[in-house]
Amino acid sequence: MLGIPLGLLTANAAEWLIHKHVLHGLGRKKSSFWSFHWHEHHRASRRGGFRDEHYERPLLGWHAQSKEALVIAGATAASIPLFPVAPFFVGTLWYAGFNYYRQHKRSHLDPEWARENLPWHYDHHMGPDQDANWCVTHPFFDHVMGTRKPYAHTEREARDIERKAEREAAKRARAAKKRAPKAEIPAAA
Known part of the structure; x- marks a missing residue:
């Protein structure tokens, strides 16, 4: 039964390490297999206000979400040889991969x-x-490693939301002004 908490700790540590060093380290290089994370997923999330519409695609294909699922499946499959000696640990890793x-x-x-x-x-x-x-699933290792930086529900987020709303309102006003008919100047007699 000790395998369950050890599996949860291992999975959370793996989330932290892989996200930081592989997906953001290697992933920033456009030529890397891992570039899908930074160049597709992060871009879509920022543009969509956190929403990534690519998750609506089916897993069959070669895109960011299918690569993510393939890596998770591969990582969990790598634990199969440990199953006979640590079934609770391995089962927890499989659960953690699915849950992630x-x-x-x-x-x-x-x-x-x-x-x-x-x-x-x-x-x-x-x-x-x-x-x-x-x-992603729990911030435990972010707290351990000192990388947890709150933003949601903070004054900073409220200011950012307000500034974004002001920019969008100004953009709509400019667009409406461009569409409005121009007043005709009477011709001189």
Whole structure:
């Protein structure tokens, strides 16, 4: 039974390490296999206000979400040889892999749910520092490693939301002004 808490700790540590060093380290290089995370997923999340519409695609294909699922499946499959000696540990790793994908997908299809239930992950994408808040399912290792930086439900977020609303209102006003008919100047007699 000790395998269950050890599996949860291992999975959370793996989330932190892989997200920080692989997905953001190697992933920033466009030529890397891992670039899908930074160049597709992060871009879509920022543009969509945390929503990543790519999660609506089927897993069959070669895109960010299928690569994410493939990596999770491969990582959990790598633990199969340990099953005879540590079945609870391995079972917990399998659960953690499934749970990671399920929560990550749901969070990017329902940003308000994520903001309330996974604020640390929302903070990672929408906060000012995308090099913090590495954990997705639980922020335990972010706290341990000192990388947890709250953003959701802070004064900073409220100011950012207000500024964004002001920019969008100004943009709409400029567009309306361009569409409005110009007043004709009477011709001189």
